[in-house]
Amino acid sequence: MTSPEWTEVLRKRLAAIGVEVRVQTFTGDSSYPTEFTLIAGSVRTFGEPTLDAALVSLIAELLKVAGQEPILRGCEFCGGAHYTGQRCPLSPS
Secondary structure, three states, X not given: OOHHXXXXXXXXXXXXXXXXXXXEEOOOOOOOOEEEEEXXXXXXXXXXXXXHHHHHHHHHHHHHHOOOOOOEXXXXXXXXXXXXXXXOOOOOO
């Protein structure tokens, strides 16, 4: 499947679950000739150069709204750091 075909498949699947996909196409000196904005309820992304980048931004924004934004925390078991929800392999439990 080519990139434009895959983009269309993603747009249809996102629309089916209530995510609005807005596409702006620019001409001239714009760095990105196409920008994608995704809107899910009150959560939105702004002007990403590709649909997959817009999806990543939307997921990050949804996690913030859900109060599950990944936070890097120091680890008492290995002395390193892990993101919220990650388990240290040296943890006893």
